[in-house]
Amino acid sequence: MPYKIAIIGASGYTGAELLRIIATHLELEVAALAANSKAGQTMAQVFPHLRHLDLPTLVTWEEIDFSQIDLCFCALPHKTSQEVISRLPGHLKIVDLSADFRLHDPGAYKRWYGNDHAAPEMQKEAVYGLTEFYRAEIAAARLVAGTGCNAATGQFMLRPLIAGGVIGLDDIILDLKCGVSGAGRSLKENLLHAELSEGTHGYAVGGTHRHLGEFDQEFSALAGRDVKIQFTPHLLPINRGILATGYVSGEAQAVHAALAAAYADEPFIEVLPMGETPSTHHVRGSNFCHIGVAGDRIPGRAIVVAALDNLTKGSSGQAVQNANLMLGIAETTGLMFAPCYP
Amino acid sequence: MPYKIAIIGASGYTGAELLRIIATHLELEVAALAANSKAGQTMAQVFPHLRHLDLPTLVTWEEIDFSQIDLCFCALPHKTSQEVISRLPGHLKIVDLSADFRLHDPGAYKRWYGNDHAAPEMQKEAVYGLTEFYRAEIAAARLVAGTGCNAATGQFMLRPLIAGGVIGLDDIILDLKCGVSGAGRSLKENLLHAELSEGTHGYAVGGTHRHLGEFDQEFSALAGRDVKIQFTPHLLPINRGILATGYVSGEAQAVHAALAAAYADEPFIEVLPMGETPSTHHVRGSNFCHIGVAGDRIPGRAIVVAALDNLTKGSSGQAVQNANLMLGIAETTGLMFAPCYP
Amino acid sequence: MPYKIAIIGASGYTGAELLRIIATHLELEVAALAANSKAGQTMAQVFPHLRHLDLPTLVTWEEIDFSQIDLCFCALPHKTSQEVISRLPGHLKIVDLSADFRLHDPGAYKRWYGNDHAAPEMQKEAVYGLTEFYRAEIAAARLVAGTGCNAATGQFMLRPLIAGGVIGLDDIILDLKCGVSGAGRSLKENLLHAELSEGTHGYAVGGTHRHLGEFDQEFSALAGRDVKIQFTPHLLPINRGILATGYVSGEAQAVHAALAAAYADEPFIEVLPMGETPSTHHVRGSNFCHIGVAGDRIPGRAIVVAALDNLTKGSSGQAVQNANLMLGIAETTGLMFAPCYP
Amino acid sequence: MPYKIAIIGASGYTGAELLRIIATHLELEVAALAANSKAGQTMAQVFPHLRHLDLPTLVTWEEIDFSQIDLCFCALPHKTSQEVISRLPGHLKIVDLSADFRLHDPGAYKRWYGNDHAAPEMQKEAVYGLTEFYRAEIAAARLVAGTGCNAATGQFMLRPLIAGGVIGLDDIILDLKCGVSGAGRSLKENLLHAELSEGTHGYAVGGTHRHLGEFDQEFSALAGRDVKIQFTPHLLPINRGILATGYVSGEAQAVHAALAAAYADEPFIEVLPMGETPSTHHVRGSNFCHIGVAGDRIPGRAIVVAALDNLTKGSSGQAVQNANLMLGIAETTGLMFAPCYP
Structure with missing residues (x-):
C-alpha cells in the first residue's frame, strides 16, 4: 500500500x-x-x-x-x-x-x-x-x-573540505552559474526568453544572495567558528543546472581525498577522478551530483567544481x-x- | 531473472x-x-x-x-x-x-x-x-x-486518417520541425552549436528525405493505392523533439474522431481535446506522443499537429x-x- | 543637417x-x-x-x-x-x-x-x-x-507569384516559424525562457492569426478576386528570425523566375539559386530577406522558403x-x- | 580612395x-x-x-x-x-x-x-x-x-587595477564564461549543438589555458614583478560573448575609481555606475566592453565583472x-x- x-x-x-x-x-x-x-x-x-x-x-x-x-x-x-x-x-x-x-x-x-x-x-x-x-x-x-539549490551545491562541495580541515576558511570563493528554472515560473521581465537566451550576467553580486544565510549557518556550525565565504551567482540561458566553481587554498590531492572519502558510499554523489571536472549536461534531469577537483598551477590552490540539477x-x-x-x-x-x- | x-x-x-x-x-x-x-x-x-x-x-x-x-x-x-x-x-x-x-x-x-x-x-x-x-x-x-523518427511522427498522425478514409489522399502536406539529436553524434559543420543555435532552416526540401520511403511504403499499403505525401523537414536549435504539422483536406471533427478512436486505449499516445495542439516541450525525454487537431478557417481543411521526442x-x-x-x-x-x- | x-x-x-x-x-x-x-x-x-x-x-x-x-x-x-x-x-x-x-x-x-x-x-x-x-x-x-512581420515575410514570397499568375490561388499554405521577440517585451508566462527554450509549438492554429487580415487585403487586391491562404505560425526558441515555408501549386522554375524577376534590382531581397533555400541565421540582425525555391517530387508542386529578421x-x-x-x-x-x- | x-x-x-x-x-x-x-x-x-x-x-x-x-x-x-x-x-x-x-x-x-x-x-x-x-x-x-579574446577581457578589467596599485597582486582570481564561437568553426565533438546547448562546464581548469601566457607577460611587465593569476574558463551555450568575473582584494571604491579614470575617454569601454555589473547581452555583436564593480560583504574584497563580444x-x-x-x-x-x- x-x-x-x-x-x-x-x-x-x-x-x-x-x-x-x-x-x-x-x-x-x-x-x-x-x-x-x-x-x-x-x-x-x-x-x-x-x-x-x-x-x-x-x-x-x-x-x-x-x-x-x-x-x-x-x-x-x-x-x-x-x-x-x-x-x-x-x-x-x-x-x-x-x-x-x-x-x-x-x-x-x-x-x-x-x-x-x-x-x-x-x-x-x-x-x-x-x-x-x-x-x-x-x-x-x-x-x-x-x-536552497545553490546552497546545496556549495555545501556538497565544501562541507567535507571544511570538516576535514583541508582548506583555508578565510578565502573561500564560490562562483556559481545557474539555470533559469531556479527563479520559478514568475512573470519577471528578466526571465523572458528574449532577455535571457544568448547571454549571461551575474546577479546579487557582492554577497547579497539569500543562500549566503545557509552557508553562514552551516559552515560556521561545522567549523566551530565564523566562516564567511564569497558567493557570486550568474544566470545562464539554460533551464536546468547549477555549476559551482570553488576556489580554495589547500592541496588538491587532499581536497580530492576528503571528497572521495566523504562520498564513497553515497548513491547520488559521484566524485570524479582527480583532474576531471563535471558538466551540468551530465546530471540534467537527475538526482545526481558530480564533483571534481583540479590543482591550480599556483601551488597550494585548488579548484573544485560541482554540478547538479537545481530542480531535482x-x-x-x-x-x-x-x-x-x-x-x-x-x-x-x-x-x-x-x-x-x- | x-x-x-x-x-x-x-x-x-x-x-x-x-x-x-x-x-x-x-x-x-x-x-x-x-x-x-x-x-x-x-x-x-x-x-x-x-x-x-x-x-x-x-x-x-x-x-x-x-x-x-x-x-x-x-x-x-x-x-x-x-x-x-x-x-x-x-x-x-x-x-x-x-x-x-x-x-x-x-x-x-x-x-x-x-x-x-x-x-x-x-x-x-x-x-x-x-x-x-x-x-x-x-x-x-x-x-x-x-x-525513422520523422516517419513515426507522421504515421502516428496520418495512419488513422488514411485508414479511416477521413482525408483526401492526394494533397497531404507534412511540415516537420525536428531537433538536432536526430542527426546523431557525427562531426558535421552544420551540426556545430555556432551554426545551429539561434536560427532555423529547411533541409531535404522538395521530397528528397529518405523517410519518404517509409511513408510511401506504409501509406500505400494502408490505402491500397499509391499515396505520395509532401514532406519538408526543418532543423531547430533544440536537442530533442519533433513537431509535425499536417495540412489535410477533411472535416476537422471527423479527423479528430478518427484519431481519438484509434488511440483510445494506447498508453503512450494522447489525443488532445479538439482545437488544442501540442508542444514538443510536453513530451521531451519521454515515450509519449501528443496529437492535436484544429479546423482551419477554410471549410474542409484541417490541421493536425503531432509531437514526440525523436530519441525516445x-x-x-x-x-x-x-x-x-x-x-x-x-x-x-x-x-x-x-x-x-x- | x-x-x-x-x-x-x-x-x-x-x-x-x-x-x-x-x-x-x-x-x-x-x-x-x-x-x-x-x-x-x-x-x-x-x-x-x-x-x-x-x-x-x-x-x-x-x-x-x-x-x-x-x-x-x-x-x-x-x-x-x-x-x-x-x-x-x-x-x-x-x-x-x-x-x-x-x-x-x-x-x-x-x-x-x-x-x-x-x-x-x-x-x-x-x-x-x-x-x-x-x-x-x-x-x-x-x-x-x-x-506585420509575418505578413511581410509571406508577401515577399507570394506577391510576385500571385501577380505573375504562376501559382494556384486556392491552395496556398504558409507554414511559418518565428522567433520570440515578435511577441514583444510583455510579461506573459508563455514567453518565459523556461517555457520556450528547448521546444516548439504552433499557435493561432486554424486561421485565427491577425496577420491574415493583411494577407487577405493585399492578396485579394493583387489578384482582383478573393484570395484566402492557410497560415499557421509556430514559436521557436530563437530571439530573432522568421522562416516561412510556402506550399503552392505551380512549376518551380516559373515560380523561381517570377521571384528572380521581381527582385532583380532590389537591394534588400536576395533570391537564392534554384534549389537552394534560406536560413534565418543568414539574415539575423539585418534588413535582408532571402528567398529560395525548390520543386517537389510531386509534379506541379513547388516549395518556397523566405527568411528575414522580424525586428529588422x-x-x-x-x-x-x-x-x-x-x-x-x-x-x-x-x-x-x-x-x-x- | x-x-x-x-x-x-x-x-x-x-x-x-x-x-x-x-x-x-x-x-x-x-x-x-x-x-x-x-x-x-x-x-x-x-x-x-x-x-x-x-x-x-x-x-x-x-x-x-x-x-x-x-x-x-x-x-x-x-x-x-x-x-x-x-x-x-x-x-x-x-x-x-x-x-x-x-x-x-x-x-x-x-x-x-x-x-x-x-x-x-x-x-x-x-x-x-x-x-x-x-x-x-x-x-x-x-x-x-x-x-586572445579571454586575454583581452581580463586585461581590460585588471590592467588599470594593477597599474594603479589598488589591488593585491597575489590572489587575483578570474572566473570566465565564454561563448562557443571562440573555439572557431572546427569539427570537434564537444562543439556540437547537442553536446553544448542546455548546459555548461569548465575547461582547462587548473591554470592550463594558453591565454595565461598573455596574462603573465602583460601583468608582470605592468607590475614590474612576477604576477600570476588564477584563471578558469567555462563554456556557455551562447555563440558570442565573454563574461569575466574577477575576485580581487582591494577597496571597491578605489577599484571603481581606477577603472573610471582609465577609461574616461575611451570610445569603446564603458565603466558602469558603482554597484552595477554588466551582461554579455548588452555588448553582443559590438565593439564595446562593459565593466562593473561591486564591493563584497567581506571588507577589503571587490568583484569586478567585464563583458565583451569575443568575435568583435x-x-x-x-x-x-x-x-x-x-x-x-x-x-x-x-x-x-x-x-x-x-
Missing part, C-alpha cells in the same frame, strides 16, 4: 518536478494537489506534460482532508509557506521546499528575508534537509526544510529523498532514473 | 538513450556493450552522465558472446547495420534502430539509400517496428526494424517497447517515466 | 531596434524619446546595450515639442497607437509600427482586432508600408503603416527604409549593415 | 566577422580573400549571410598579388599563421588574429604552445594589439598581434581598430555600430 501524499503549490516548477518523480515512485500515491490561484483546473491544463497521469484536480489547500495524508510537500513561495505550514495539522509530516525553515535563528532569518518569521518555534523544530549530512535527524523529523537534487529530488527517509522507505526509491542527455 | 541484452553501437545518442531507459527497467540487464571505434573505454568516459551505472566496458561487437544474450539492440549507422546484423547468430532476437530494414522492397531501398542491400532476405523477414500498428507481428518477430518514442523508447513485446514482458515496462519539463 | 526624429514607445524591442539602426544612420538625429510608463528614465537604464549613445532621457509623448520634429516613429501597442496618432499634429510625418493602420477597411479591422477603430479616416489615408511594393505612395505619404526587415528596418523615402533620403541609408553571424 | 585590404583565412568565424565589419567601413575595400581549403568558392557559398556583398572569390593566399594590398588581416589557426606571415612581403602591414605573435619570449611561446616558433625575430618585432594600451606602438607597427572587441573588431590606427584612419571608423539586442 503506497503512502498518500499531498502537494501544496503544485502549479510551480518544483511542484511539477515532484510529480514527475512520483510518477514512477511505486510507494507514493498522490492523494491531493493544491494551488490556490488555479484551484478547479486539472493538472493537464496547468502542466500538459503530465497529461498522461491520473491526478486529482487542483483544489485550495484549505480544502484538503489532511487526515488521509501521510506526508505533505509544500512548494509555496517563501513567506506564504510559513503561514500555511503553521496552520497545518500537528500530526502531519511535512517537507517544505521554500526558504522559510532553513535558518534556525530568527535574527538571521530577518536579516536575509526582511520580515519577522510567522512561526519562529517551528523554525527551531525544523530539520535542515541536506540529506547526506542530516539523515538521522530527517528520518525522525516532522518538518524538514528543503535547502537541488530541490524536488532532495524533497523526495527526505520524504523516503521520513516514511521509512529505502532512501533511493524512485530516484535512480538517469540524467536526460543530450 | 531479468533478460540479458546487448547493445551494438553504444557510443551514439540512441545507444545512450537505450541505456538511460534500461537504467530503471527492472526486467532487462545490460550484459554487453559494443562500439568498435571506442572499444576498451568505459561508458563513464564516453557518456559521463551514465557514470553512476555499473555497466560493462565497451568491446567490439565481434567479441560479444551472443549465446548469453536474449536480445540485441543494434544502434549502428545504416549500411553498417545490415552488414553486422547479417553476421549475428540466427537465434538472436534483434531490434535494429538503423534505417536498414525499414523498407521491404529492395528496389525502394536502393532508390532511397543508393546501394544494393547486403541482406535482402532479412529485409523481407524484418517487421516494421511501429509498435501501435504491428503489435502481433513484432511479438512474434526475430528481427524488428525501428522506424521516435527511436530508443520505441525500441524498448518492441523489445518488451518480443520478450513477452508487459509492453509499458520501463517506459512510463514522465517528460522532463521545463 | 540630419533630420530630427522622435520615437514614441521607445522602451519596447522595436523601439530599441530603431535606435540600434539610427545609431549609425548619418542623416537621422534622435531629438526625442517617449515611453510613458518609463518617463524620466535614461535609455541606459531601460536598454543598457545603448549606453554608449548620447540619447535624450525618456519623456511622456505629450511632453514632446513636435514643432522641432521632422518624422515620428510610433512603436506603441495596437489600440494605443491609433489613439496617440490621432492626436499628433497634422503636419507631422509618421511611421507607425503597430497593427493599427494596416487594414484599410474598418470592418476588416473590427473583425480581426475586435474593436471599432478610433481614427477610421486616418485608416484610409495610411499607406501600407511594404516598401518594395508601395514605394511611390510611401514617398508621398504623411502616415505609413508598418506591416520585418519591423524597424522596414520603418527606417520607409522613413528614408518619406524624407527624400536614399532608401538604403543606414540599412546596409551585414547580418550578425554566427 | 579606400585602402585595399586582404584577408587570409576568410572562411572561419573571425574572417566572417572582419567582413561583417568592413561591409560598412567606408575607408576599407576588400581586394582579396584567401582560404586555401576553400579556394575557388564564392563567399556566398561559404558564408551565405554575406551574399549581398560584392566580394572577390576565394583564392589561395599564394595567389594574392600583395603589391596591390595596403594591409592584410591574417585569420589563420596558430602555427599556420607564423608560417604564412613569415613568407609575406616585407612592406606589407599585417594584423594577425592568431596566437602566434602575442608572446614576445620564444621560451614562453614554446611552454604554452609546445613548439618552437618558426619566426622568432618577427615575434620580437610584433606589437601586442590591445589597442587602448598600445596605441602609439600599433600606429607605428608593421605587424600587430591580436590578443575580442578579435575582429579589435583587428579593425588596430588597422585603422596603422593606416592613419580615425580609430573608431566602422566600429560604432550598436549591439544587437535582443
